[in-house]
Amino acid sequence: MQVLPTTLDGVLILAPTPHRDERGLFTRTFDTATAARAGLDPAAFVQDSQSRSRRGVVRGLHGRVGGGEAKLVRVAHGAVHDVVVDARPGSPTFGRWEAFRLDDVDFHVLSVPRGCLHGHQTLTDTADVCYRIDAEHDPAEDVAVHHLDPDLGVGWPLPVSLVSDRDAAAGSWAALVATLTGDGPGRG
Known part of the structure; x- marks a missing residue:
């Protein structure tokens, strides 16, 4: 599994090597040694979730304030246009976004750090998106743009x-931004 940088500070792609043959394929979806080499704490991930959406559906842009959450995002079936927005006021890439294609061909895993917004649009008839999250969900911390x-x-x-x-x-x-930077009441 390779670790690939992106243009957003701290956002990484974990790229496995799927093995294909006449039976189908096998791929690794998570590797603790690779995660640790990339600066991630493999033991920190406490929750796995999955969503299924139809073509054209957008989920997001969601994030958390307070303690927030980091997540690893991958597609088990189908393809999505995945978007990460850097909402960390101290980050050198604050306010920038980058899009990634996540699919069931390459099986890339997107590492989204705490403080970023995340969303995706389904590109195929259906897509199953899997999330590995490092914090229990606290609805009081939810924000959406x-x-x-x-x-x-x-x-x-x-x-x-x-x-x-x-x-x-x-x-x-x-x-x-006003809420995060203290420049106004905002409602995120």
Whole structure:
């Protein structure tokens, strides 16, 4: 498994080598030694979750304030356009976003550090996205920024077919920045 850098500070891709033959394939989805070499604490991950979405669905942009959470994200079936927004005020890449294709061909695992927003759009008929998270969920820490926020300008490759009520009502990037930096009440 290789560790590949991205343009966002601390965001990494863990790239396995799937082994394919006439039976199908086998791939490693997590390796503690690789995680440790990349500066991740393999023992810190306490929760695994999975979502299934249809083509065009956007989930996100979600994050946590307070203690936050780091996550490893991968696609078990299908493909997604995955987006990470750096929402860490002290980061050199604060306010920037980067998109990644995660799919069931390359099986890349995206390492998303604490303090980042995350979301994805399903590119295939269905996609199963798996999350390994390093903190128990605390709903009081939830924040969300609208997926079409003009200040972020995230480009979604397909027309957005569906979002949750929570995501449709998500706040603005400007309000979250005000909250994170103490420049105003914000609502994230």
